[in-house]
Amino acid sequence: MAGASMTRSTPDVAVLLLAGLSHLQCRELLEADAGYKISRVHVYPWQREITLRWVRDRELCWQLSRFGIDEGARREGTGTWYNTGRRSRGTEGRLRYLYIGREGRDVSEAREIDQDGRDHARLGELLRIPSCCIEFYLANRHVAKTRYHDEYVQLTSQATPVRAPYLWEMNYVGQYFGFSLYHHYPCSWTCSATLKRARRALRIVRCASPVWARAFRRHLRGAMICEPGRAVHCIRGEVPRSSTTFAGSQVVSTDWSPLGAALRSTGSIRAAMKAGGVARRVPTPLVLYFQ
Secondary structure (H helix, E strand, O other): OHHHHHHHHHHHHHHHHHOOOOHHHHHHHHHHHOOOOOEEEEEOHHHHHHHHHHHHHOOOEEEEOOOEEEOOOOOOOOOOOOOOOEEEOOOOOOEEEEEEEOOHHHHHHHHHHHHHOOOHHHHHHHOOOOHHHHHHHHHHHHHHHHHOOOOOHHHHHHOOOOOOOEOHHHOHHHHHHOOOOOOOOOOOOOOHHHHHHHHHHHHHHHHHOHHHHHHHHHHHOEEEEEEOOOEEEEEEOOOOOOOOEOOHHHEEEOOOOHHHHHHHHHOEHHHHHHHOOOOOOOOOOEEEEEO
């Protein structure tokens, strides 16, 4: 049933991408259309009309948040993706959340819970966030905000019992470059519930377009270097260990930093760490490998 629905959606999704919606927004729309979950999609004013037209054509239930969101409350180094947007009472001309699903009651409940800001467990359930990851998020909110610009990469890595490389489907850091198969902070890079969630999303994407699914894989494989508050860097392609070399053209960054420049000029993570002057920095930039 979901597969058939997604196949019919393929041309419409292409139109949304051409209209400027991101791969993440389109993935969330497809998951709601498949009846898999309630999706909470951020939409800008210029995206609202075409998104709602798509939603109505699919006969989905929807509601807009009663608050707006001001992005870039403080510099995070994550490019156009902000973790610390500030809610605003005004909605005119602002980014808002669009709650979408097959069941109107669940859509309304998600909006009311998000407005109230208290029942994180129930909201997480509606959004298909594993309970272990909800608990992890709540337990680490303070340190994430005060030390890591509301980013959980370091905390997730500390909680992971095994070393990288990790499965590429688990790479949520790719969201800073437009691709991710889920929208929450995982409790570990080996969380089985998150992996199941990611693979379900991948199946939905593949039903819409096998080519699109391969694009997710291509963009989520590689090395991620995270500098809290400065930048995130991605070395795409075959996973380069710290001692191997790569082409400077494989490196993409959310923002400029000395480390990013060193990655491009040296073609080596180890050499770039030395040249970028990060040896004594606290916290030290974190390198993650996904394959």
